[in-house]
Amino acid sequence: MKKIEMVDLKGQYQKIKERVDSSILNVIETTAFVNGPEVHQFQKELETYLGVKHVIPCANGTDALQIAMMGLGLKPGDEVITADFTFAATVEVIALLQLTPVLVDVDPVNFNIDVEAIKKSITPKTKAIVPVHLFGLAANMDEIMAIAEEHNLYVIEDNAQGIGADYTSKDGTKMKTGTIGHVASTSFFPSKNLGCYGDGGAIFTNDDDLAHTIRGIVNHGMYVRYHHDVVGVNSRLDSIQAAVLRAKLPLLDEYNAARRNAARKYSEAFAGVKNIVTPTGFCNNTQTICDVCDCHVFHQYTLKIINADRDALVNHLNEKGIPCGVYYPIPLHLQKAYRDERYKEEDFTVTNQLINEVISLPMHTELDDEQIDFITKTVINFIEKY
Numbered sequence: 001m002k003k004i005e006m007v008d009l010k011g012q013y014q015k016i017k018e019r020v021d022s023s024i025l026n027v028i029e030t031t032a033f034v035n036g037p038e039v040h041q042f043q044k045e046l047e048t049y050l051g052v053k054h055v056i057p058c059a060n061g062t063d064a065l066q067i068a069m070m071g072l073g074l075k076p077g078d079e080v081i082t083a084d085f086t087f088a089a090t091v092e093v094i095a096l097l098q099l100t101p102v103l104v105d106v107d108p109v110n111f112n113i114d115v116e117a118i119k120k121s122i123t124p125k126t127k128a129i130v131p132v133h134l135f136g137l138a139a140n141m142d143e144i145m146a147i148a149e150e151h152n153l154y155v156i157e158d159n160a161q162g163i164g165a166d167y168t169s170k171d172g173t174k175m176k177t178g179t180i181g182h183v184a185s186t187s188f189f190p191s192k193n194l195g196c197y198g199d200g201g202a203i204f205t206n207d208d209d210l211a212h213t214i215r216g217i218v219n220h221g222m223y224v225r226y227h228h229d230v231v232g233v234n235s236r237l238d239s240i241q242a243a244v245l246r247a248k249l250p251l252l253d254e255y256n257a258a259r260r261n262a263a264r265k266y267s268e269a270f271a272g273v274k275n276i277v278t279p280t281g282f283c284n285n286t287q288t289i290c291d292v293c294d295c296h297v298f299h300q301y302t303l304k305i306i307n308a309d310r311d312a313l314v315n316h317l318n319e320k321g322i323p324c325g326v327y328y329p330i331p332l333h334l335q336k337a338y339r340d341e342r343y344k345e346e347d348f349t350v351t352n353q354l355i356n357e358v359i360s361l362p363m364h365t366e367l368d369d370e371q372i373d374f375i376t377k378t379v380i381n382f383i384e385k386y
C-alpha cells in the first residue's frame, strides 16, 4: 500500500508534471514575474469558471479577507459577525482592522455558522457577516442573505475551503460559493482544493465599483501610477503561482469529484457503526439531509466521535501510520487573542462540544481504495472496543 498522506500533493503533481513544469518554465523565460499575462489569464479563466464578474488575485487567503473588508469601507468599532468554529484567519483580520469581531456558535450537523445565533448577535453597530463554507460545504446562504438585507449588512463569504462548491437557493438558482454575498475571499494555499505551489489568494465580487476599489487597494492604493488615493497594501499573486493555477483549474471539478468519491466510500464503510457520526449537511439540491451530495467539495472529511475517546483514536491512527487532524481543537472565543467579556459559555455549546468530538481523516485527490479500506477498518476496529 502507498504511504497514506493527509494531503498527497506529490502524487497529484506527478500526474500533471509536464504541464506544470512547462508553464513554470515559460514564466521564467518571459521574466514577467509579477502582474504578468499568466495572472491576467488566470483571473479571466476563474471568472468564467465561477460565473462571477470580477476576480482580483492577491497574495493569500488572509489578505483576501482583509482587503475585502477594507474595500467595503468598514470602520474601527464596526461589528462583524463570524463563526466561532473556523480557522483563525477569519477573526484575525477583523481584529487587525480594529473592527469588533463577534463570534457566534455553529450548527451541530453541518458545522457552519448558526443562523439563529447570527440573528441574536445583531446590534446597531453590526456591519457585516462572514460565513465560512467550512470543510467545503456551503453555509446557509439563503437565510444569511435575507438577514443581511433586512439589517442592511454586508456578506463576505470566506470561500477558502469551498472553491468549486455549488449552492442551490430555495428558488432553484444554482451558484458557485463565493459568488452569492457582496464579496468573497479564497485561498490557493497548497492544501486547499485549488492549491498553488506557494501562497496565493483571490477576492471575488459582482460589484463593479467594489472591484475597482479593491484593485487599487491590492496595489498600494494606486488607481493611476504613483497617485495614492487610499491606503492600500501590497498583495499580489505571482506569475509562477498563476501558471500552476492555470494548469490545475481545468481539473478542479475532477479533483472535487475525486474528493466526493473518497468521502462516499468513507461514509459507506462507517454507516451504522456506533459512536461515529459521518458528515451530513443540509443538501440544498435535494432539500433533504444527505450524507454526500454535490454541494459538498470535502476540503475535509470530518467525523464526530461520540461516547468514545477521540484523542485516543488520534493516537491510535498515528501509530498505524494514518495521519489525521483535529480541525479545530480550540474555539476562537477561548483563544487568548480573541477573548471578550461579551462572550458567555452557554452561547457556545456546539463549538465547545465539537472541539472534543471532531476528527478529520486523510482527504485528497489521490486516495485509493486500498488506503480507504485500511483507514476505515482501523477506525472501526478501534471504535468497536467502546
Ligand SMILES: *Cc1c(COP(=O)(O)O)cnc(C)c1O
Binding pocket: 060, 061, 062, 063, 086, 087, 089, 090, 132, 158, 160, 161, 186, 187, 188, 189, 199, 200, 201
Ligand atoms: C486557509 C484559510 C484561510 C487563509 O488562507 P491563507 O491563504 O492561508 O492565508 C482563511 N480562512 C479559512 C477558512 C481557511 O481555511
